[in-house]
Amino acid sequence: MSKLNLKPASAIRWDLVSLGEVMLRLDPGVGRVATTRQFQVWEGGGEYNVARGLKRCFGLRTSIVTALADNPVGRLVEDLMFQGGVDQSHVSWVKYDGVGRTVRNGLNFTERGFGMRAALGCSDRGNTAISQLVPGQIDWDEIFKSEGTRWFHTGGIFAALSDSTPLVAKEAIEAAHRNGVIVSYDLNYRDSLWKSIGGKQRALEVNSELAPLVDVMLGNEEDFTASLGFEVEGVDEHMSDLDTANFRRMIEKAVAKYPNFKVVATTLRNARTATINDWGAVCYADGQFYEARPMPGLEILDRVGGGDSFASGLIYGFLADKGPQYAVDCGCAHGALAMTTPGDTTMVTLPEVERVMKGGTARVLR
DSSP, X not given: OOOOOOOOGGGOSEEEEXXXXXXXXXXXXXXXXXXXXXXXXXXXXXXXXXXHHXXXXXXXXXXXXXXXXXXXXXXXXXXXXXHHTOBOTTEEEEOOXXXXXXXXXXXXXXXXXXXXBOOEEEEEOTTBTGGGOOTTSSXXXXXXXXXXXXXXXXXXXXXXXXXXXXXXXXXXXXXXXXXXXXXXXXXXXXXHHHGGGTHHHHHHHHHHHHGGXXXXXXXXXXXXXXXXXXXXXXXXXXXXXXXXXXXXXXXXXXXXXXXXXXXXXXXXXXXXXXXXXXXXXXXXXTTEEEEOOOEEEEEOSOXXXXXXXXXXHHHHHHHXXXXXXXXXXXXXXXXXXXXXXXXXXXXXXXXXXXXXXXXXXXXXXX
8 A cells, every 4th residue: 555644534524625727618529719610618627627536536525726707707617616516615706807907717728639630729818816826815724724634736737827826836735744635746737838937947947846845746758857857768759669667767767856756657648649549657656666557549539638537546546545556547547538528527437437447348338
């Protein structure tokens, strides 16, 4: 079993609390953003998706710390979150000025891609409510100590939203440690978020300051390279040319630099096309490596949120005290299944996840 020192589930209110932005995703389905005449809407956000997956698929008690502008768009996001089941008692509602001069809600236009046409995202999230959060606004001791929390999750998307959000992330992480809460952080590098505020250099500065405070570090090869400066030998756009040994060496370098990392996990993906991916995952814990069963030629409907669902499955494995091998297998299977449905968030069940973990086929169930 893992050496993570988790609080007992019976002594707390929340299994996990996430800190991050929740956006309204506008999905043109099989069409394109620039030519569609209709959108389907979903809620989503890197850190939120993890809390939602743990609630909807794994049945855990989760809450989201976020902020929304109090207008019909914000209330639509609220309504979508009700379906996801994540507690909203720590959502801050900010007065709306009527046109968005002072505060807005984030919009995320995302194409799924198909075949040789890659998935495409176009965000409209400047000056959003959560980006204006500053240290001192959230009573973290109330959440982590008085209410009681086992696990806290945030990541590089939240940290990239403004000059103040890395300070809020640091404040929250320090409060989590002060109250015996495990901290996970998904690097989730997004070039579009960093390029106007210093690019990869700024991402490296911010994430390098937060990394020494993290217990469980998550990301893929691009995340570790851009956000923490760890190059993976042999990486190119074809994962089929890679050996997982390259990723193991990268993780070893990360753990050597940041000995506070109790767990490091990375997804492995080779996008043959937008709809056919090779998929896998590696996890380091307790001085050992654990690899999920590779899934070559995985068929993808909507790739967005696959990494977040990997994270929620992995975290579930540790919260349930099932050990690192179960955790990485669960994360890999959950991420794969999440990419078979539209939207950023999971629509699958724990029995379906465990069936895939055991090598179950797609034969009809009835």
